[in-house]
Amino acid sequence: SQTIHQWPATLVQPVGSPLSLECTVEGTSNPNLYWYRQAAGRGLQLLFYSVGIGQISSEVPQNLSASRPQDRQFILSSKKLLLSDSGFYLCAWSSNTYEQYFGPGTRLTVT
Amino acid sequence: EDKVVQSPLSLVVHEGDTVTLNCSYEVTNFRSLLWYKQEKKAPTFLFMLTSSGIEKKSGRLSSILDKKELFSILNITATQTGDSAIYLCAVPGDASGSARQLTFGSGTQLTVLP
Numbered sequence: 268s269q270t271i272h273q274w275p276a277t278l279v280q281p282v283g284s285p286l287s288l289e290c291t292v293e294g295t296s297n298p299n300l301y302w303y304r305q306a307a308g309r310g311l312q313l314l315f316y317s318v319g320i321g322q323i324s325s326e327v328p329q330n331l332s333a334s335r336p337q338d339r340q341f342i343l344s345s346k347k348l349l350l351s352d353s354g355f356y357l358c359a360w361s362s363n364t365y366e367q368y369f370g371p372g373t374r375l376t377v378t
Numbered sequence: 379e380d381k382v383v384q385s386p387l388s389l390v391v392h393e394g395d396t397v398t399l400n401c402s403y404e405v406t407n408f409r410s411l412l413w414y415k416q417e418k419k420a421p422t423f424l425f426m427l428t429s430s431g432i433e434k435k436s437g438r439l440s441s442i443l444d445k446k447e448l449f450s451i452l453n454i455t456a457t458q459t460g461d462s463a464i465y466l467c468a469v470p471g472d473a474s475g476s477a478r479q480l481t482f483g484s485g486t487q488l489t490v491l492p
Contacts, residue, residue, distance in 0.1 A: 299478070310382075310466065310484040311421070326479070357420065365410050365470045365478050369420035 269294035273358050273370035280377055286331075286345040288373050290358030293339065298360040300341040301367060302333055305355040317341060353377045380405045380471050384483035392491050395457050399486045401467030402449040411450050412480065413441055414466040421466055424452075457490045464488070 270293045280286060292298050299318055303311040313326045315333035323333050330349060334342045341358055355374050359367040381404045391397055403411065410428045414421035425434040427443035427450055434441050438457075443450045454461055464487050468480040 301479075309464075310482040311468075311480075313479050313481075316479055361478060365412060365480075366423050366426060367478075367480060368423065371419045 269360070269368065271358060271360055271368060271370040273356075273373055275373060276371065277374045278376070280348050280375065282350055282377055283347050286343070286348050286352070286375070288343040288356055288358075288375075290341040290343075290370055291339055292360045295339070295360065295362065297338060298362060300335060301359040301361070302341065302343050303357045303359065305357060305372075311357065315343070348377045350377050380469060380481040382467055382469055382481050382483035384465075384467050384486050386486060387484065388487040388489070390489045390491065391457055393458055395490075396453065396455045397457060397488060399452040399454075399465050399467075399488070400449060401451070401483055403467075403469050404448065405469045405471070405481070408445065409470050411443055412468045412470075413450070413452050414468065416464040416466060416485070417462075424465075454488075457488075459490050459492055462488055462490045 273290050301316045302314040304314055305311050315323055315325055317323050317335045320335055320338055331345050353376050355372050357372045358370040361367045383402050385400045410426050412426045413424040415424055425441045427434060430443055430445040438455045441452045452465060464485040466485045467483045470478040471481055
């Protein structure tokens with residue numbers, strides 16, 4: 268069966284510091300991968316998605332970036348965090364269907 | 379731009395009550411509508427609906443789609459405290475390759491009191 272991992276689970280970072288969040292998927296090949304942000308426990312905003320290694324599409328312009336160095340690895344980064352980057356970051360995967368399956372999330376607080 | 383609107387934003391009920399959550403959508407090219415339940419962390423998939431009038435059911439949860447009126451409802455009967463969660467509705471957007479971006483509503487926060 269497929270599993271999706273995210274780490275860290277929680278993170279407190281000062282404004283201006285860098286960020287790296289990692290997501291890995293097991294039990295499937297060539298998944299579609301997604302990064303979402305959820306503010307204040309509400310709806311999810313799609314940030315990036317990827318259909319393959321090195322292929323990244325951005326949905327929202329911001330100071331975040333994403334990379335996919337391996338088939339089942341998706342990384343969310345920032346060179347300098349802003350206060351507005353605080354939120355709950357969720358990674359998800361899908362195959363060639365509409366259902367997406369989510370990882371446990373990373374709660375980021377920028378201070 | 380695709381849009382998903384959920385109502386109510388929050389709902390407080392007592393155990394044993396029946397609740398109905400609403401989701402309306404505007405999408406350029408409708409393919410399906412998905413419901414998720416989110417407790418403390420990851421949203422978990424509940425249902426995917428593609429056809430009007432066909433009820434999907436899982437235990438005390440059921441959902442139905444109306445493609446003419448562009449909405450879906452999620453019913454929960456005989457609610458329990460474990461049903462307390464945010465319920466999210468989503469629709470896939472236009473495909474880019476094999477990716478299926480989901481547009482989510484803002485969710486309904488359901489609280490079930492003992």
